Every structure is written in structure tokens, then in C-alpha cells.
Amino acid sequence: MRTLSRPLLLGLLLVAVLTGLLSAWASWRAARTEVDELLDGDLATSVRGLEVLARSLLHAPGLALDLPHELPVWQGEMGALGAAPQGAGGHAYERHRLFHVWRGDVLLLHTAGAPRLDPARVGEGFQWLEFEGSTWRSFSLRGTDGLRYVALEPLALREHITARIADGLLWPLLLELPLLALLIWVVVRAGSRSLRRVARAVSSQASDRLQRIERSRVPAEIHGLVDAINGLLARTEDTLRRERRFIDEAAHELRTPVAALRLHLSNLVGAEDEAGRAHALGQLQRSQARLERSVAQLLTLSRLGPDAPAAADAVTDLSGLLPVWLAEWIDAGLAGDDELELQAAPGLRVRGEAERVATVLRNLVDNALRHGGRPARIRIEARAEGDSVLLAVEDSGPGLDPAERARVLDPFYRPPGTRAEGSGLGLSIVARIAQLAGGDVYLLEGHGGRGLRVVVRFRAV
Numbered sequence: 001m002r003t004l005s006r007p008l009l010l011g012l013l014l015v016a017v018l019t020g021l022l023s024a025w026a027s028w029r030a031a032r033t034e035v036d037e038l039l040d041g042d043l044a045t046s047v048r049g050l051e052v053l054a055r056s057l058l059h060a061p062g063l064a065l066d067l068p069h070e071l072p073v074w075q076g077e078m079g080a081l082g083a084a085p086q087g088a089g090g091h092a093y094e095r096h097r098l099f100h101v102w103r104g105d106v107l108l109l110h111t112a113g114a115p116r117l118d119p120a121r122v123g124e125g126f127q128w129l130e131f132e133g134s135t136w137r138s139f140s141l142r143g144t145d146g147l148r149y150v151a152l153e154p155l156a157l158r159e160h161i162t163a164r165i166a167d168g169l170l171w172p173l174l175l176e177l178p179l180l181a182l183l184i185w186v187v188v189r190a191g192s193r194s195l196r197r198v199a200r201a202v203s204s205q206a207s208d209r210l211q212r213i214e215r216s217r218v219p220a221e222i223h224g225l226v227d228a229i230n231g232l233l234a235r236t237e238d239t240l241r242r243e244r245r246f247i248d249e250a251a252h253e254l255r256t257p258v259a260a261l262r263l264h265l266s267n268l269v270g271a272e273d274e275a276g277r278a279h280a281l282g283q284l285q286r287s288q289a290r291l292e293r294s295v296a297q298l299l300t301l302s303r304l305g306p307d308a309p310a311a312a313d314a315v316t317d318l319s320g321l322l323p324v325w326l327a328e329w330i331d332a333g334l335a336g337d338d339e340l341e342l343q344a345a346p347g348l349r350v351r352g353e354a355e356r357v358a359t360v361l362r363n364l365v366d367n368a369l370r371h372g373g374r375p376a377r378i379r380i381e382a383r384a385e386g387d388s389v390l391l392a393v394e395d396s397g398p399g400l401d402p403a404e405r406a407r408v409l410d411p412f413y414r415p416p417g418t419r420a421e422g423s424g425l426g427l428s429i430v431a432r433i434a435q436l437a438g439g440d441v442y443l444l445e446g447h448g449g450r451g452l453r454v455v456v457r458f459r460a461v
Contacts (some may be wrong), residue, residue, distance in 0.1 A: 055143070057069075070112050099152070137153045317346055368452075429445075
């Protein structure tokens with residue numbers, strides 16, 4: 001199971017180890033430089049001390065020396081570095097500083113065990129020398145008496161000292177890793193406590209009553225997460241509320257045509273003559289058509305819910321399709337004495353799917369036929385206005401009170417006193433399609449103060 005604490009723990013531990021190693025390496029490099037400087041200074045000091053000692057020894061009156069004279073040193077071993085006795089017995093490092101004194105090419109003095117050295121290879125001051133398979137640090141000084149004083153120190157000595165320094169830096173880091181891991185784990189667990197609290201708050205939500213999560217007890221770093229969860233809960237609650245309302249109102253809306261179907265079917269079965277059966281059959285067919293229309297509009301409104309795509313990239317040729325749609329509608333829905341007038345400017349193209357735009361027109365014309373009086377006088381207009389295209393459908397009926405115009409866009413709402421059949425979904429479907437297309441719907445008074453003019457604004461292409 002993937003967890004947040006494990007990669008966070010490993011990541012912090014890795015960062016701590018890497019930074020510790022980097023710090024140790026930088027400290028080791030600085031210590032090695034200082035060791036070189038310190039030992040070089042000590043090497044030069046020892047040569048100057050040798051100069052004083054050798055001058056006193058070589059120029060002492062009455063003192064005869066066998067040349068080259070060998071100077072004794074404490075006989076330590078390289079393998080005993082760091083473990084040699086200290087104090088009166090000396091130190092193992094002493095064994096590895098060797099001296100030569102020359103007059104020209106003649107060796108006058110040297111320390112016991114000093115390697116053979118060609119004086120021509122030794123320059124003035126500090127340098128590195130390779131001989132007898134080893135690397136040596138040398139310092140050469142020419143005295144005022146014409147003698148050359150040389151001190152030698154093996155590179156292995158300096159490497160041993162810097163290795164001991166590295167051990168002193170590295171081992172504490174390795175030993176503190178378990179403690180560091182434990183402390184990081186404790187900190188990560190403490191930091192994730194707020195996330196677990198948020199998780200418990202989300203999991204404890206009741207399905208029928210979603211509540212906001214208080215962010216007063218969580219760190220500021222996850223306020224954004226809490227706000228996002230609260231936003232999701234609010235949208236979910238709103239969706240559930242709309243769905244419950246939709247189901248309740250749909251059930252109420254379908255109850256009437258279903259009851260009418262039952263009644264007319266009963267009348268058809270119980271009709272005593274052919275005229276009664278014909279009348280009951282006609283009423284049954286009308287109720288069936290009303291039920292079919294209500295179900296179709298319910299399905300359309302459901303498809304246009306909150307999750308419906310906006311279809312911002314779709315383009316519809318409104319000027320070209322309007323006559324086709326209206327011809328189909330005239331054949332299917334107009335009575336013989338109804339009038340339908342179309343005024344459409346050429347070249348109108350709008351944002352939105354053709355099927356949805358056709359649904360808008362179909363619902364507006366159907367609404368005008370139902371509520372525009374008999375015979376119906378319907379005027380359809382399409383024109384450009386700025387960066388928009390306006391599609392208007394106007395009837396010659398009694399119109400609509402201004403206080404009711406905003407409410408008729410709500411699903412299932414029917415103004416008081418409405419006698420025409422309908423489900424109250426037509427204008428709400430129009431408003432939802434316009435919203436998805438980035439447009440608006442306006443309900444206005446018709447020309448001459450009569451009827452209702454519904455204007456749908458689409459974005460032009």
C-alpha cells in the first residue's frame with residue numbers, strides 16, 4: 001500500500017544523509033588543506049632548527065665526525081601511527097621526518113634510515129618528490145654557511161592523518177542515522193495527523209447531509225485541500241438537492257398524465273357505443289402524447305444537467321438550418337389557421353451544437369403555439385448584434401406578467417391560471433442550452449404590448 005509518510009520519511013532521510021556527507025566532505029577537504037599547511041610549516045620549522053643544530057655540530061672546535069654522520073631518531077613504524085606511545089617515549093610521527101645536510105654534492109649529515117637522495121633533484125623550498133616507490137614532501141633551505149638543509153616527510157603520513165579526520169566526521173554521521181530516522185518519522189507522523197483528521201471528517205459525512213470541514217484545527221498548508229473538499233461537498237450537496245427536487249417534481253408531473261391514461265382507458269373499456277369509444281380513444285391518444293412529450297422533455301433536461309459538456313467548439317449554421325427545421329415543424333405541428341413568419345439574416349453562424357439549437361427553436365415555437373392564443377400568430381427573427389446572434393420567437397397571446405417572467409425559467413413552474421397543456425420544462429430547457437453555449441435568455445413584451453417575446457442570445461462565429 002502506497003503511503004505519504006514512507007516516501008516523505010525516505011526523502012527526508014536521504015536529504016539529511018546527502019547533506020551530511022556533503023558537509024563531511026567539505027569539512028574533510030578544509031581539514032586536509034589545513035593539515036598540509038600545518039605540516040608544511042612544521043617541516044620548514046624543523047629544517048631551520050636542523051640548520052642551527054648542524055652548524056653547532058659541524059663547526060664545533062675539536063669535534064671530529066665521520067662523514068656522513070648519522071643522526072639517531074626514535075624508531076617508530078608506519079603501521080603504529082596513531083597508536084605509538086607519547087610523552088617521554090616520543091611519537092610515531094617522528095620516525096617519518098627525515099633530514100639531509102649537503103655541502104655541494106657531499107652528504108654531511110642524515111637521519112638514520114633516510115633514503116638515498118640525489119641532491120640535484122631537490123629544488124629550493126617545497127616540492128613533491130617520487131623515489132623508492134613513495135611520494136615525499138620536501139623542504140630545502142640553503143644556509144648562510146653554504147650548506148643545503150633538506151627535510152623529507154612521506155605522503156602516507158598526511159593521508160593517514162586526513163583519513164583519521166574523515167573517520168571522525170563519518171562515523172558520527174552513520175551512528176546518528178537511526179536516531180535521525182526515528183526523529184523524522186515522529187515529525188512526519190505528527191505532521192500527517194491533520195491529514196488523518198481531515199480524512200476522518202470526510203469519511204464520517206452522512207450521505208443525506210454533507211457538512212463543511214472546519215479548517216481552524218488544520219495547518220495553513222492544507223487549507224487549500226480543505227477548501228477544495230468543502231467546495232466539492234457543496235457542489236455534491238447542490239447536485240443531490242437538485243436531483244431530489246427533479247425526482248419529486250418529475251413524479252408529480254407524470255402522475256397527472258398517468259392518471260389520465262388510466263381514466264381514459266377505463267372509459268374506453270366501459271364505453272357503451274361507438275361514439276363513446278371514439279371519444280375515449282381520442283382522449284387516450286392525447287394523454288399518451290402528453291405523457292410521451294413530458295418523458296422526452298424530462299430526458300432532455302436530465303441530459304443537460306451539471307455534467308453536460310459546454311460544446312464551446314461546435315458551430316451551427318443558423319441561417320441555413322432555420323428554414324429546414326421550420327418546414328419540418330409546419331408539417332408536424334401547425335394547424336391550418338396558424339401563421340408562422342420567419343425573418344432571418346443570411347450568414348448567421350452560432351456557437352453550439354445543431355441538435356441543441358434545434359431543441360431551443362422547437363421548444364420556443366411549441367411554447368408559443370400552446371400559449372399564444374388561437375389561431376396562433378408566431379414571428380421568428382434571427383439577426384446579428386455585435387459579436388452575438390439573437391434568435392427571437394414572439395407570439396400574439398396574452399403575454400406574461402413581468403413578475404412571472406424570471407420564474408418560468410425554473411423547471412416545472414407553470415404560472416397560475418395557465419390552461420394550456422404542458423409540463424413547465426420548455427423554457428427551462430431553452431435557458432440551460434443557452435447557458436451551455438455561453439449565451440443568455442430574455443423574456444420581453446411583444447410588439448404593441450401584446451404577447452411574449454423570448455430572445456436567446458448566442459455567441460457568433
